[in-house]
Amino acid sequence: VTIIDIDREPGLLRTRWSDGRTARFHHVWLRDNCWCTACRHPSIHERTLDTLAVSLDIQPAAASVDGGLLRIEWPDGHRSEYSGEWLEEHAYEPGFARPRPADRTPWRSTDLEPPPEVGYGEIVAGDEGLLRWLRQLREFGVSFVRGAPTEPGTVTALAERIAFLRNSNFGLLWDVVSKPVADSLAYTSVPLTPHTDLVSRSTQPGLQFLHCLVFEAVGGDSTLVDGMACAEELGRRDPAAFEVLTTTPVPYRYRSPDCDVTATSPMIRLDHRGELDEIRYSNALLAPLWCDPDRMPELYRAMHAFVSLLRSPEFTLRFRLRPGDVMCFDNHRVLHGRDAFDPQSGPRHLQGCYVDRDDFLSRLRLLESARPVPSPA
Numbered sequence: 001v002t003i004i005d006i007d008r009e010p011g012l013l014r015t016r017w018s019d020g021r022t023a024r025f026h027h028v029w030l031r032d033n034c035w036c037t038a039c040r041h042p043s044i045h046e047r048t049l050d051t052l053a054v055s056l057d058i059q060p061a062a063a064s065v066d067g068g069l070l071r072i073e074w075p076d077g078h079r080s081e082y083s084g085e086w087l088e089e090h091a092y093e094p095g096f097a098r099p100r101p102a103d104r105t106p107w108r109s110t111d112l113e114p115p116p117e118v119g120y121g122e123i124v125a126g127d128e129g130l131l132r133w134l135r136q137l138r139e140f141g142v143s144f145v146r147g148a149p150t151e152p153g154t155v156t157a158l159a160e161r162i163a164f165l166r167n168s169n170f171g172l173l174w175d176v177v178s179k180p181v182a183d184s185l186a187y188t189s190v191p192l193t194p195h196t197d198l199v200s201r202s203t204q205p206g207l208q209f210l211h212c213l214v215f216e217a218v219g220g221d222s223t224l225v226d227g228m229a230c231a232e233e234l235g236r237r238d239p240a241a242f243e244v245l246t247t248t249p250v251p252y253r254y255r256s257p258d259c260d261v262t263a264t265s266p267m268i269r270l271d272h273r274g275e276l277d278e279i280r281y282s283n284a285l286l287a288p289l290w291c292d293p294d295r296m297p298e299l300y301r302a303m304h305a306f307v308s309l310l311r312s313p314e315f316t317l318r319f320r321l322r323p324g325d326v327m328c329f330d331n332h333r334v335l336h337g338r339d340a341f342d343p344q345s346g347p348r349h350l351q352g353c354y355v356d357r358d359d360f361l362s363r364l365r366l367l368e369s370a371r372p373v374p375s376p377a
């Protein structure tokens with residue numbers, strides 16, 4: 001698709017395209033998006049043009065289309081150029097909105113037989129293996145790394161193939177073992193129902209890594225469930241419950257001798273397009289619910305409906321970690337849990353860490369695109 005011509009209208013240019021569509025671009029928008037070296041730093045790619053320096057009623061002195069390029073001369077003699085490709089990508093005309101690629105596949109337990117996995121050696125060897133791993137994490141929200149060395153600290157080096165780690169009160173690298181004095185239920189031997197981690201912080205960590213070093217204890221099988229698939233199922237079966245859980249903020253709080261954090265967010269959060277943005281749920285860290293008294297029974301009913309799906313065998317992937325396995329998952333989408341285990345029957349030692357979602361997606365974009373930062377001309 002190429003840009004073929006423009007019509008001048010009050011306050012804007014209407015662009016005409018080879019496929020018959022038209023798209024409006026306001027004069028102030030065009031001047032504000034000039035990417036010449038005077039308006040944007042050539043190597044840093046950040047704007048040096050100040051929006052307030054552009055008059056709201058600015059008009060081009062001249063505008064033309066030439067060889068797929070829109071050229072504008074402004075009254076002060078400043079010249080701007082915009083390629084058709086860049087204009088098409090950034091057009092805000094409704095008919096130009098690109099369908100988002102379906103890059104996530106919701107799953108039930110039977111859909112992941114076998115679950116997505118990558119060999120440890122592949123990820124360490126080069127960016128091809130790393131990219132395969134990250135694409136699995138984007139599509140399914142889960143991927144298993146097999147054959148990792150069982151040396152303590154291995155999981156941080158693995159996660160750092162993606163980006164720097166996310167810190168918290170539990171530290172950059174945390175040991176999941178049954179402790180006599182624990183500051184989280186994770187560090188006991190009790191069962192953990194499916195949950196996302198660090199729900200009581202305003203930003204939940206994006207990716208979570210759990211590396212199995214030793215596992216001789218009886219019990220302690222792991223579970224994973226796709227919160228996205230469960231949210232979609234809830235929307236089909238019980239639209240009223242879905243509406244409540246996407247619009248009612250739910251409070252969470254974590255307290256220990258050296259930490260007291262709280263956050264409030266809907267259990268199912270949608271983005272501005274209405275697509276799933278984040279699941280946030282942990283039974284252990286739920287704070288007293290607070291909402292319109294008339295809606296409290298409905299909130300409890302909706303929570304029962306959703307959490308029942310999160311715990312149903314239909315959606316639950318069950319497995320026993322083996323030494324050398326690293327379970328990796330998107331903590332904004334996939335919930336994890338484990339059965340109780342008997343700490344007297346043998347040791348169980350996992351190590352874990354987090355990487356934030358921004359840095360996971362940044363790495364993926366960089367690996368998928370050899371292109372430099374695109375400019376309009």
Ligand SMILES: [Zn+2]
Nearest residue numbers: 034035036039
């Ligand atoms: Zn400029």
